[in-house]
Amino acid sequence: MISNLPGAAGLKEFGQYAQLLYQALRSSTEFSTYRKNLFQEFVKVGYESIPIIFLVGIFTGAVLTLQTAYQLDTDIYPSTIIGSIVAQSILIELAAVISALVLAGKVGARISTELGTMRVSEQIDALESMGFNSVSFLVVPRILAGLCMFPILYITAGVFGIIGGVTAGALDGILPAAEFMEGARAFFFESDIIFGFIKSIVFGFVITSISCFKGYYAFGGAEGVGTATTQATVLSCIFVLLSDFALAAILL
Amino acid sequence: MIEIKNLTKSFGDNLVWRDVSFEIQDGETTAVIGKSGCGKSVLLKHLNALLYPDEGTVLVDGKCVFELSYSELRKVRQRFGILFQGGALFDSISTFENIAFPLRYFTDQGEEEIEHNVLEALSMVNLEHAAEKSTSALSGGMRKRVGLARAIILKPDYLLYDEPTSGLDPRTSEEINELINEMADSLEITSVVITHDMHSVLEVAERVAFLDEQKLSWFGKTEDMKHSDNKNLIDFISASEYQINSKSA
Numbered sequence: 001m002i003s004n005l006p007g008a009a010g011l012k013e014f015g016q017y018a019q020l021l022y023q024a025l026r027s028s029t030e031f032s033t034y035r036k037n038l039f040q041e042f043v044k045v046g047y048e049s050i051p052i053i054f055l056v057g058i059f060t061g062a063v064l065t066l067q068t069a070y071q072l073d074t075d076i077y078p079s080t081i082i083g084s085i086v087a088q089s090i091l092i093e094l095a096a097v098i099s100a101l102v103l104a105g106k107v108g109a110r111i112s113t114e115l116g117t118m119r120v121s122e123q124i125d126a127l128e129s130m131g132f133n134s135v136s137f138l139v140v141p142r143i144l145a146g147l148c149m150f151p152i153l154y155i156t157a158g159v160f161g162i163i164g165g166v167t168a169g170a171l172d173g174i175l176p177a178a179e180f181m182e183g184a185r186a187f188f189f190e191s192d193i194i195f196g197f198i199k200s201i202v203f204g205f206v207i208t209s210i211s212c213f214k215g216y217y218a219f220g221g222a223e224g225v226g227t228a229t230t231q232a233t234v235l236s237c238i239f240v241l242l243s244d245f246a247l248a249a250i251l252l
Numbered sequence: 253m254i255e256i257k258n259l260t261k262s263f264g265d266n267l268v269w270r271d272v273s274f275e276i277q278d279g280e281t282t283a284v285i286g287k288s289g290c291g292k293s294v295l296l297k298h299l300n301a302l303l304y305p306d307e308g309t310v311l312v313d314g315k316c317v318f319e320l321s322y323s324e325l326r327k328v329r330q331r332f333g334i335l336f337q338g339g340a341l342f343d344s345i346s347t348f349e350n351i352a353f354p355l356r357y358f359t360d361q362g363e364e365e366i367e368h369n370v371l372e373a374l375s376m377v378n379l380e381h382a383a384e385k386s387t388s389a390l391s392g393g394m395r396k397r398v399g400l401a402r403a404i405i406l407k408p409d410y411l412l413y414d415e416p417t418s419g420l421d422p423r424t425s426e427e428i429n430e431l432i433n434e435m436a437d438s439l440e441i442t443s444v445v446i447t448h449d450m451h452s453v454l455e456v457a458e459r460v461a462f463l464d465e466q467k468l469s470w471f472g473k474t475e476d477m478k479h480s481d482n483k484n485l486i487d488f489i490s491a492s493e494y495q496i497n498s499k500s501a
Contacts, residue, residue, distance in 0.1 A: 126340035131330040
């Protein structure tokens with residue numbers, strides 16, 4: 001049988017995922033159904049993630065500054081180059097990718113657990129039986145919140161990353177804040193920000209859509225929800241890294 | 253009327269049941285009984301197309317629910333109220349909001365009217381005092397009664413009960429049975445009760461469908477059960493702690 005062929009289960013799952021996305025796209029016009037949930041998701045995905053993104057940004061910038069200074073510990077390069085390397089690395093890569101990996105754990109796990117619990121406790125069936133479009137009610141606002149909030153979180157991580165870098169450089173006596181910023185400005189390109197934005201939008205979509213898919217189709221009680229959440233987090237991280245590579249290959 | 257015709261369902265290689273056919277008459281309460289895992293709840297979820305069969309049809313007032321467009325199906329689904337096994341209450345909102353939920357989305361009722369209707373539904377299930385309680389603070393029996401209040405809030409034509417008395421003590425089970433009868437009488441609702449509780453069957457049902465050995469093994473009036481020559485049905489009844497003869501005679 002075809003279903004016994006290697007890879008058939010993965011293919012079937014991808015088909016189910018594509019079908020859910022198609023339903024979500026078709027349901028996205030039912031704004032009145034998900035309006036209230038959308039604003040709640042903006043808060044949960046965006047506002048409530050700011051503390052962790054602040055920490056990620058600050059420490060990524062700080063550690064990167066210390067390590068760059070350690071690796072460039074010669075007189076060949078001006079010290080401003082540290083600011084250039086740190087700022088550009090943060091804006092092109094780290095602010096988007098490290099934030100996404102952290103958010104796969106925070107946002108992705110929450111989404112898959114919420115939807116998985118709703119599935120196994122028949123709350124999704126209850127919604128459908130009342131005449132709701134459960135995809136419009138539950139999936140659409142979560143994916144939209146990911147698409148809208150991840151770019152904002154990327155900028156937040158970027159700003160705090162540079163602040164972390166400046167602070168670590170100054171406190172450790174590596175280079176003054178003014179020199180750091182001079183280096184950062186010297187190699188600042190708008191295209192880097194646009195690239196980071198595109199990445200963060202893609203990551204937001206990848207994480208929220210995979211997590212919605214795993215939660216929405218969870219089965220098997222508490223253990224099933226646990227499995228769905230683990231799979232959602234792991235798959236989100238894998239696809240964040242894969243899409244990061246693909247975007248770098250295409251856009252850089 | 254709901255007509256179930258030649259329904260066959262399997263999950264992968266596991267056949268749940270084959271060629272199930274019977275009718276649910278308007279105004280009556282029909283019980284679907286059978287051992288745990290025989291597919292009673294699966295059958296229930298076919299009535300409003302929460303699940304789709306491999307073969308067969310379910311006609312609600314002559315229309316096959318599996319052939320409707322999604323928007324038509326949503327309208328048909330609103331004619332059904334379902335009491336799910338665990339209540340399926342939304343745990344992020346209060347008891348009041350759970351019941352008000354369908355009213356807010358599917359009616360133009362103002363806040364006062366919503367409050368009046370919710371409190372009326374709660375009083376029908378004797379839970380007026382629980383309106384502002386969190387759903388996590390409700391006992392099993394209370395959750396089922398709140399689920400029932402939510403199921404009737406849009407004044408459905410059909411009420412489906414999935415194991416309404418499972419996990420409840422005998423006194424609370426008795427209350428739920430009384431409520432099922434009250435709903436059928438006062439709201440003139442057609443009901444389908446999924447259960448393996450024979451006491452409940454004899455209290456509420458006019459007709460019984462017995463699922464066994466992956467098929468509809470017996471269907472008929474409740475009072476005819478004890479005269480049945482279906483050995484498995486008699487064994488099923490006998491295995492119940494309830495003494496059928498003392499109640500149905």
